[in-house]
Amino acid sequence: MSDDVPLLEFEKVHLVHSQRREVTLFTEFNWRILPGEFWIVGSAQGAGKSALIESAAGRNRPESGTIRLFGEPVFAESQQQAEQVRRRVGLVYDQGGRVFHHLNVAENITLPLRYHRHLSFEEALAELEPLIKAAEIERLLPIGAGRVSRGWAWRIACVRALAMQPELLLLDNPMSGLDREHSRWCRAFVDQLMSGGIGVFKPSAAILACDDLRPWVGVGRQFALAVSGHFRELGDRRKVVESTEPSVRELLERDY
Amino acid sequence: MPQAATTGAPVEPNPHSNSWRRWILSSVGRTVLDVLDTGKKIGAFALISLGTAVTRRDVARNVIHPLIRKQLVRFGVRLLPAVAFLGLALGFMIVSQTVALLSRVGATNLTGVLMVAVVVRELGPLTAALIVLARVGTATVIELGTVRATGEIEALEALGIDPIHYLVVPRLIGLVVSVIALSVYLIVIALVSGYLFGFLQNLPLSPSEYVHQIANALRWEDFVLLAFKTASFGAVLALTICFNGLAQPLRLEEISHSTTRTVAQALVGCVLLDAFFIVIYLLI
Numbered sequence: 001m002s003d004d005v006p007l008l009e010f011e012k013v014h015l016v017h018s019q020r021r022e023v024t025l026f027t028e029f030n031w032r033i034l035p036g037e038f039w040i041v042g043s044a045q046g047a048g049k050s051a052l053i054e055s056a057a058g059r060n061r062p063e064s065g066t067i068r069l070f071g072e073p074v075f076a077e078s079q080q081q082a083e084q085v086r087r088r089v090g091l092v093y094d095q096g097g098r099v100f101h102h103l104n105v106a107e108n109i110t111l112p113l114r115y116h117r118h119l120s121f122e123e124a125l126a127e128l129e130p131l132i133k134a135a136e137i138e139r140l141l142p143i144g145a146g147r148v149s150r151g152w153a154w155r156i157a158c159v160r161a162l163a164m165q166p167e168l169l170l171l172d173n174p175m176s177g178l179d180r181e182h183s184r185w186c187r188a189f190v191d192q193l194m195s196g197g198i199g200v201f202k203p204s205a206a207i208l209a210c211d212d213l214r215p216w217v218g219v220g221r222q223f224a225l226a227v228s229g230h231f232r233e234l235g236d237r238r239k240v241v242e243s244t245e246p247s248v249r250e251l252l253e254r255d256y
Numbered sequence: 257m258p259q260a261a262t263t264g265a266p267v268e269p270n271p272h273s274n275s276w277r278r279w280i281l282s283s284v285g286r287t288v289l290d291v292l293d294t295g296k297k298i299g300a301f302a303l304i305s306l307g308t309a310v311t312r313r314d315v316a317r318n319v320i321h322p323l324i325r326k327q328l329v330r331f332g333v334r335l336l337p338a339v340a341f342l343g344l345a346l347g348f349m350i351v352s353q354t355v356a357l358l359s360r361v362g363a364t365n366l367t368g369v370l371m372v373a374v375v376v377r378e379l380g381p382l383t384a385a386l387i388v389l390a391r392v393g394t395a396t397v398i399e400l401g402t403v404r405a406t407g408e409i410e411a412l413e414a415l416g417i418d419p420i421h422y423l424v425v426p427r428l429i430g431l432v433v434s435v436i437a438l439s440v441y442l443i444v445i446a447l448v449s450g451y452l453f454g455f456l457q458n459l460p461l462s463p464s465e466y467v468h469q470i471a472n473a474l475r476w477e478d479f480v481l482l483a484f485k486t487a488s489f490g491a492v493l494a495l496t497i498c499f500n501g502l503a504q505p506l507r508l509e510e511i512s513h514s515t516t517r518t519v520a521q522a523l524v525g526c527v528l529l530d531a532f533f534i535v536i537y538l539l540i
Contacts, residue, residue, distance in 0.1 A: 019505065086416040087416040
């Protein structure tokens with residue numbers, strides 16, 4: 001895909017809550033994500049981060065407007081075409097990443113490769129080796145995913161989302177519920193992934209939604225703000241740090 | 257005396273009995289509408305599941321086939337001891353209740369016919385389906401309900417994996433095949449144990465006569481209808497279990513309610529199907 005074609009494009013999108021459709025989250029907004037970009041979207045809790053990320057993954061249909069993934073309107077496509085598109089997008093949910101509790105860790109992370117590329121279990125594990133090492137989950141592989149802590153579960157979900165080598169990575173509030181050690185690892189992992197990649201795993205672009213901008217100011221390249229029903233691009237790192245806007249300062253100077 | 261009675265005008269209906277009647281009518285109406293609505297939803301879910309099973313039969317076989325084998329072990333192989341026990345009990349019960357009566361009227365030559373009518377056509381398939389529902393059906397609703405409530409369905413979809421293909425199709429195939437196999441297993445054990453109990457009761461019937469009676473009582477329609485009936489029971493179980501576990505938004509605290517609802521729906525579904533097959537037996 002050429003560099004000037006957006007990986008993701010929101011055009012006059014009116015976004016509502018995925019389950020309570022009467023709740024408006026963001027009124028008509030436009031947004032383009034180009035290859036090489038790494039967006040950090042700051043937003044208060046409950047302002048619609050997850051809905052925004054889900055709509056970016058082609059999972060939350062907007063009330064009006066168009067969402068294009070890789071140049072194609074994602075909600076206009078058939079279910080099978082939508083699934084094809086979703087394979088090019090990696091989505092990591094918050095609060096432990098929603099790992100599959102009925103599978104062990106190895107089965108969790110190899111599932112996408114076994115399902116879509118028909119690899120054997122051993123082939124899939126071999127292909128994921130760089131990610132497994134980076135996530136430090138070798139010793140957890142035979143353990144049931146329901147038995148690991150939230151921090152480790154998030155790492156597993158991250159490896160699982162990256163397994164298909166997605167071009168666009170979406171991270172929904174990654175540090176939510178993580179302890180200090182896992183949070184530090186999470187930041188370093190995302191930084192490494194988006195700067196040089198891990199082996200063959202290097203997404204072209206990423207969007208990270210969070211309710212605390214502080215850990216991500218030094219990592220992200222582009223920043224946006226989603227508050228009070230409005231989505232607004234802020235610009236680069238310098239503009240965020242120098243911003244005097246109260247809602248930005250609040251996300252930069254949160255006191256827990 | 258009420259004025260209406262003296263003037264000859266129609267007496268006003270008793271407001272109490274009127275509201276009572278209205279309440280009964282509205283309750284019955286609401287229940288009927290709820291049942292129809294649930295039936296419609298499960299029907300739509302059945303069509304989607306069957307469509308997925310057919311259109312994706314060649315997709316991800318390396319993942320789906322082991323899952324089907326796993327479900328066959330879970331729904332079928334692991335239930336063999338329970339089914340064997342109930343088959344033995346069923347054979348004993350039927351023969352113990354009927355042999356004395358048949359002997360009294362000199363109709364022991366009808367023992368095989370009776371076993372075919374009761375075990376093969378009626379109790380065998382229904383008992384096998386109910387064992388599956390009780391032993392693994394409820395556990396499966398809880399398992400799927402937890403998957404739904406913890407957002408794992410969305411995680412599957414985010415990976416481009418169709419949840420119906422990954423979670424429902426293996427269970428549908430596993431349950432249909434398991435109920436067919438367990439019914440046959442239960443019927444064979446009940447027929448054998450029935451004879452053994454008759455033998456202990458000094459039933460004047462040799463094994464060869466018993467087998468001969470059963471063979472004569474069985475018609476080709478019995479085999480065809482047994483296959484259809486047991487497959488239908490398996491499908492009803494699978495669809496109600498998967499529908500209540502997966503097909504609607506669910507919170508963790510709602511899973512127990514969903515489980516009891518599944519048992520009621522599956523039971524009603526199996527009994528209605530049984531009634532339908534009784535009519536078929538009577539017609540042919």
